[in-house]
Amino acid sequence: MNEMPSIEQANAMSDSKISANKVQVYYGDTHAIKDVDIEIQPRSVTSFIGPSGCGKSTFLRTINRMNDTIDICRVEGSIKIDGEDIYDPKVDPVQLRAKVGMVFQKPNPFPKSIYDNIAYGPRIHGLARNKAELDDIVSSSLQKAGLWEEVKNRLDEPGTGMSGGQQQRLCIARAIAVSPEVILMDEPCSALDPIATAKVEELIDELRENFTIVIVTHSMQQAARVSQRTAFFHLGILVEEGPTEDIFTNPKDKRTQDYITGRFG
């Protein structure tokens, strides 16, 4: 942290990676996110759970300003990454997104070769000075995503020709390739079968060593398996946030309890 914006924050979470304060999101006239305060720990997995339409994906997308691409969307409050307000006019959202990568619900490889899919980000940001460095980035990203052994002999084949699980790991490798600090995952396993899901979950667990990961999921089992901390959203409000174990075994709020025991959602 370069600066200490307020004493309160410094005291509360001096070591948090992302800190959101009174975040409001509006879609046109709809108030989608209300007063969300959350501190996200570095080098850990935080999962957002909650019923459909509760705003967890919307909130996730405010963290790398993906909501900027939607015309009618408006964000208020402050979100700081390493103490720096990402909604400050000085911040370039394009640069921010290189630092805060994102993996989407449906695997969305570009209609290019596997190699070009991974090399896309590094090329845009000029991370490699020559072909050899680029090759290194591609192979190390694929290795980190656990995909290297499966694809090392067919890097020039189109990424769209892989299986769904491979495509999603390709998208994760693509996000890793630009060396982000934070990776946001929006229901990354919802389009995958159980075996592919298990592989991706394993990967998420490994990535925790180097990245701060925020994952939105519909599966409470998944949240319990991969995350250290869990946040429960309901109707645009952050109801409860805490260590995953506490949320699932000893929720403080009645609504959290109802949701995780399957009474609604």
Place this chain on the structure above:
Amino acid sequence: MPLFWLILIVLVIAAVGYVLGRARAMSSAGGELAALHSLPSYYGANVAMKVVVPAFLLLIVWLLAQPFYVNSVISDMIPETAIEEGSSRGLVLAEVRRAARGLDNAVATGAMDEEFARNARADFADISTRLRDAGQIVTSEISQPILRAAQRYRILNSTGNLIMSVAVILVALFAAFWALRETNAEFRARNVVEQGIKAILIAAASIAILTTIGIVLSLVFNTWEFFRLYPASDFFFGLTWSPSFSGRGSSSQLGIIPLLWGTFYISIVALLVAVPIGLFAAVYLSEYAGPKVRAVAKPLLEVLAGIPTIVYGLFALLTVGPLLLSVFGDEGLGIMQAGTAVMTAGLVMGIMLIPFVSSLSDDIINAVPQAMRDGSYGLGATKSETVRQVILPAALPGIVGAILLAASRAIGETMIVVLGAGAAARLSLNPFEAMTTVTAKIVSQLTGDADFASPVALVAFALGMTLFVITLGLNIVALYIVRKYREQYD
């Protein structure tokens, strides 16, 4: 009886049939709507349909067949001796029809009565005098056979029309009677009407397809005729285009190469203008423009597509040509002789094609899934990087298809070329020289006063056929590419 009244009578029978059919269905069910198989209106429609369709079919067939029959009868009446040297049977028959029309008009104006017009023993000199007095101009002196034929022509036609009217009305009445008889509560009128509607739709589709086949066949036969008069190899590989209208084609050189060169040269200039501008406009509209700008700009751009090509032609002739001439002409660079040139026509045609390219490309770019954009933005790419590296490559097959469709329009375009490119068929690389295209030459060959059976006129069909094959090929390739691309995301 005039045709109008006949049609009206059939429609009245159909309307009455509708009401009766409805009523009969209701009464057969004893007023219980639930006892009927179909809604009452279906029973009415069933009767009306069965009246109208056979009656009108008979009417159409009769109207098409009667002239053939009458012509063949009349033609037999004209002896070979009545056909003058240098004339033809067709010309004499036209004369007969003119005389018959003259008699009709004379009767209508009261210059002679019906009895007199039909009188086979009437003196033909007297009749032609009376016709001339009545202002019904008779081109040459009416001869005895022609007059007799004209009289016969009138009688045949009026009897034919009378029989036709009676037959059509009888068919309509009989159909109404038959349809009413089958109407009862169990009759599945709804299904029958459904079948009828299907048949009407199939008929409409078949007419469109049959017309296409007809057009192609007429092209093929006339092209065949042309190649019997003029060697195909000279046509396809000849480097000179100089039709000689007076020489009956004997000294004409009808090589298509200069025309094809002009066509392709102008099309290429047009595409060089239209593709970048249209594509960039499409990218702006679909990726950058906000909803408000888009709502205004897209329709405005498409207004261009609604301008008739003759107006573009005027624009080329009166504005673009002189403008280019002032820059590249003798007062400027000195490489342009006149306002009509490849460049003039190409530029204006390019402007015409802009909305075509942009609107097709816009659709194709919009079909690229949002997930692609999200993926790219999520990696920290800017809009132009995303467009250049993700969206355009993904949309490329579709865009190529759009360009090919635009190319086939450019090749087939006529008015802009006629007004903007000049009429000289020449093989040259200088885009500021006048050249001409296949389409423009088709116009000039057919509007020239050459004998229709000479190669100079028939070459138009060979040109049309060549053009048709080229644009058909382009369209097939384009549609194949566009369709293949579509399957990728659906």
